[in-house]
Amino acid sequence: MNWVHASTAALNAASKAHRRWSIPTDAWIDVFGAAAKQGVFLAFRPLGNLGAAVITEPGAGTGIIVNSKHPLSRQRYSVAHELGHLFFKHPSVVDMADIFETGAAAKTDEEKLAESFASWFLMPPGLIDEYAARRGIERIATPEQVYDLSLFLGTSYESTANHLRYSKRASQQRAQAWLKVHPRDIKRERLNGKFELDNPWSDVHLLTEVDDGAPRLVRSGDRIIVSLHEIPSSGYRWRLEPNAAFGVLFDDYDAANGTEGGDVIVTGALRKRKFVISTKEVDERIDVPLVFEQLRVWQPHEPARRFGSRVTIESMRRLGFPPRYLEAAA
Ligand SMILES: [Zn+2]
Structure with a gap:
């Protein structure tokens, strides 16, 4: 065969x-x-x-x-x-x-x-299509997209690149070029070299408006970057709904994208707000909502917009049978 x-x-x-x-x-x-x-x-x-x-x-x-x-x-x-x-x-x-x-x-x-x-x-075909449709792209082209897709699927960078090739979504040549890139470099770029990962295996997820409602699998120690648009002068600001599973390491406007970084407010200007979020250590898999609300400080109960994802934090695998699976199997 x-x-x-x-x-x-x-x-x-x-x-x-x-x-x-x-x-x-x-x-x-x-x-x-x-x-x-x-x-x-x-x-x-x-x-x-x-x-x-x-x-x-x-x-x-x-x-x-x-x-x-x-x-x-x-x-x-x-x-x-x-x-x-x-x-x-x-x-x-x-x-x-x-x-x-x-x-x-x-x-x-x-x-x-x-x-x-x-x-x-x-990596079923429909799920890869779903990833591409959310982003409005026809084909996965860049190493960054392969890495991003791999996190969307919960697969490794390498197996994702290989699968795209064997499922005829990418040429052999293109897949070989992807495999020459190390995911470490993509992660470093996502973090702008500002934050060290505790573990070189940890991943750096990037969520934007297109990921609203899409569940994510992360692992203890992974970083989640959430990048959302807002107009600072409107008074509506994104805010993370507090949750013990997450910590905010960084929260500012994305300098790489706009004309300037920092907290300069230009009336009416649309800016990208960027949160870098840490995920806590868990002994066992937990499901937690990652929810952002855009609201005015003086109207905290009337959010204008919401962004959310159900995040599953998988523990670093410990020895033995995780009780949850035994329960599910019983
Ligand atoms: Zn086998």
């Missing part, structure tokens, strides 16, 4: 799995929740050079063990890969950490199917 055949079969299988398992596909795919819905136990353990394994014991159920040392996006990909093995009814398998190397020629048919399944499961 070549990759094209595997990919076609996997696209079909992944959309069947979404339907059969009732997985919503209008926002980032809850792959851990999908496993729980199937009664599959998830365990997170340091696994050295192993990526993940799926173990089915007749009478004892099915478990997926994931390398707890891997970044969240990679753990999600690993679980989707193992769900692919389950969907295709492959026997128990142990996958090495290099399951992402989609170019590898030596893969067995089963591995090609599971890998392609993971891509389509986490």
Whole structure:
């Protein structure tokens, strides 16, 4: 079986799995929740050079063990890969950490199917279309857009670039150029070099008006930049609805975009207000509303506009079974 055949079969299988398992596909795919819905136990353990394994014991159920040392996006990909093995009814398998190397020629048919399944499961065509439609773009073109899309999907930069190529949304040449760019540089640019990340794996999300109502998956320690327009002279100012899950590190007008930075008020001028938000450490996944209201200081109960996103903060994976998944699986 070549990759094209595997990919076609996997696209079909992944959309069947979404339907059969009732997985919503209008926002980032809850792959851990999908496993729980199937009664599959998830365990997170340091696994050295192993990526993940799926173990089915007749009478004892099915478990997926994931390398707890891997970044969240990679753990999600690993679980989707193992769900692919389950969907295709492959026997128990142990996958090495290099399951992402989609170019590898030596893969067995089963591995090609599971890998392609993971891509389509986490990056369904409709969700990529949704991302592009919100931004009014036809094709993903720049590394910045690939990174942005990867955060919208909850996937890694690399697997997103590869998927765009294998799903014929980008040429091989373009995808290769993307893969030469390191996401670290994109993150640094987003933060203007002003803020250090606690962890090099942490991501820097950028939300603008087009993201209103779109759920986001973030991880403890990630930064969320929220950039919203306002006319300072109108008196209406954006304000973050206080929430213990978030801290405001920075709040000012975006100098890079306008004619000047700082707090200079030009009557009637439209400015971009920029908030840099930190996300707190959590022991377990939590869902929190990130809500901004535009209001006048003297009319605090009559917001003119609202911007909101349901943010899911995923903990750095700890050892053992997170109780929430056990509950969901029961
Ligand atoms: Zn595999």
